Amino acid sequence: MKQTGKTIVFRADASLQMGTGHVMRCLTLADTLTASGAGCHFICRAHDGNLAAFIRQRGYQVHLLELVPGVPAQANPLAHAAWLGASMMQDAAETAALLSHLKPDWLVVDHYALDARWETPQRRHVARLMVIDDLADRQHDCDLLLDQNLGRTDADYVARVPAYCTCLLGPNYALLRPEFAALRPYSLQRRQKGALRTLLITMGGVDKDNATGHVLQALSGSSLPLDCRITVVMGATAPWLNEVTTLAETLPWPVDVQVNVSNMAQLMADADLAIGAAGSTSWERCCLGLPSIVICLAENQRFITNQLKQCGAALVLEPPNNENFPHQLSIALNSLVTQQVFLQDMSFSARNISAGNGTSLIVKTII
Template structure:
C-alpha cells in the first residue's frame, strides 16, 4: 500500500487567531498577526480572528483585509461577578488588557473555536497563558490543533507547540521551563514577522543609503493609536531643533488615533513641509525613502532595521524598554527614552543626526533583519503539520 502524501502547504486549513488591539494595547499584536495571516492565506489557509471590542479595536481593519472577525463583547457587557478561577497573585502582569478573566475569555472563545475546528490556533496576547490555552484546547472536540504563541516577554507558562519571540537578544533558553520540552522556539529578530513589501524594498533602501546620508526626509510613527499624544510632543520638541529648512516631514498614524485631528492642526502650523497620513498601505516605501525615523520601540523596530532606516526611538510602554536599550547598546538605533525626556532633544539633535552616525546606525541595523521571518515561520508551521499527519 502506498503512503498517503503529506500536505506541503496549508491549503483549506483553518487558522484561528486570538489577538486584541485597543487604546492601551496598541495595534502591534493584531498587525503582526495580519502579516502572518496574509502569508498563510497565500498558501490557501482560511484565517479567522477572535477579538474583543475594546475601545480602539481594529475589527473593521481586519475585516477590510478579507478575514472573518468573531467579536467578543467588551467587559461591561460580559457576565459580572467573581470568577472562581481568578487570583490576582497568579495573573500575568498584563491581565487587565483582556477585559475579562482568562476563564471568561476561554468560555467565550470555546464555542467559536469548536465550530471552526481550526488546524492551528495562534495566540498573541500578553494577558493569556497556559491556563487559557489548556481550558480551550482540552475542551475542543476532535484532534487538538497545534498551538503557536507569539510573545515578547518570556514571563509566563504556555503549552505551545511552537513559540515565536522576535526580539533582539532573546534566546530559546529564555523559555526553558515556560514551555514543553518539545516546543520549538524561534527566537530573535531574524524571525520578525514582516510583510513581503519590506523584503522587496530592502535592496533599494540599502542602495540609496550607500551614499553619504543627508537629512531631507523625516518619518514619524509612534504606533497606530498613540493614546497619550506622544506624536504631538515630538512635533513640539522638533520646533526647538536645528532642522534643515527644506526638510520634509511625514507623520503616519492610525485611523483610531484619538489625537489625529489635533496632530493635523499642529502639522499645518509647522515651518517645514509636513504631511499627516492615515492607515497607509505603503509603509515600506515610505521607510525606504526616509533618511531618519522617530518611532516607538515596538515591533516596527524590525521593519526599520530591515530597511536600514536610522531611528530615534521613544519608549511608549514599560515592555518596550528592553528593546530600546538593546538596540541602542548595539548601535542600531538611538534611545531617546520616555516621552518626558523629549524636552532635551534640541540639545542632542545635531550630535544624533551627524551623517557618519546615521551611516553607522543603518549598517548595524541592517545586519539583524533580512525580511524572511514570516516565510520561515510558515515553513515551520508546515513542518509541524506534516509531523502531526505522520502521527
C-alpha cells in the same frame, strides 16, 4: 493557489490601551498563510479601538467577544491582565466554544493577558497551538513559540514552555510583510550618502498619550535643515489625530500627516531618519537599514530599546511627557545633522539585525 486545507484561528486584540501591533502582525502572518492556501479566522474582544472592521476589510471573518465589565483584579494575576476585558477563564470558555465549531489545525495566540491556564483548555479543540510573545514573563502550553525580539535566547523560555515546543527566537523571524524584504536593496543603496532630508515620525497606530504631538513640538528647538520634509503616520483611531494635524501646519518644515497608510515600507525606505516607538515596527526599520531615534513608551518596550541601543542600531530616548524631552531630542537631532556619519553607522548596525524574511520561515514551519 495551492490549497493546504488548513484552518488557522488567531486570538489577538487591539484597543486604545494596548495599540494595534498585536493584530497587525497577526494579519501579516494571516496574509502569507492565506497565500499558501490556508483559511484564517480572528477571535477578538470588542475593546474601544478594536480593529474588527479593518480585519474584515482585509477579507477575514472576525468572531467578536463582548467586553465584560467589573472583572476583579485577582481573576487574572498577570501584569497585563487589564488588557483582556474579561476574566481569563471566561475568555477561555468563549474561545473554546468557537473553536469547537471551527476545528482549526492551528490556534495562534498573541496576547499578554493570556498564559498556559488559558491555552491548555483549548487543546481539545485544536491540533496545534502557537504563541507569539515578547515578554518571556509567564508559562505557555504551546507547540510553537515566536519571540522576535533581539537578544532572546532559549534560556528565556526553557522553563516556560513544554520540552517539545519549538522556539523561534530573534528578529530573523520577525513578522514583516513581504514588501519590506523587496524594498531592502533600494533602501540600503540610498543610505550611502548619509544625508538628513526626510524624517518619518511613527509613534504607533493609536498613540493614546499624544507622543506624536510632543515630538512635533520638540522639533522647534532642533537644527533640522529647512528643506527637510517630514511625514507623520497615524492610525484612524488615534485620539489626538486632529490636534496633530493642526500642530503640523504651524511648523517651519512641510509636514504630511498620513492616516492608515498601506505603503509603510516605501515611506521607510524613502526616509533618512525615523523617530518612532519601539515594538514590532523596530524590525521593519532594521530590515530597511533605517536609522532611528526610538522612544520607549511603555515598560514592556524596555527590553527592545536596550537591545537596539547596545547594538548601535538606534538612539533611545525616554517618554516625551517630561520636561527634558525637547532638549534631549534636540541634542540627538543636532548630532545627526552635523555628523552624518552617525546615520551611516546606525544604518549598518540596523541592517544586520533582520533581513525581512521571517514571515515566510514561520509559514513553512506551520504549513
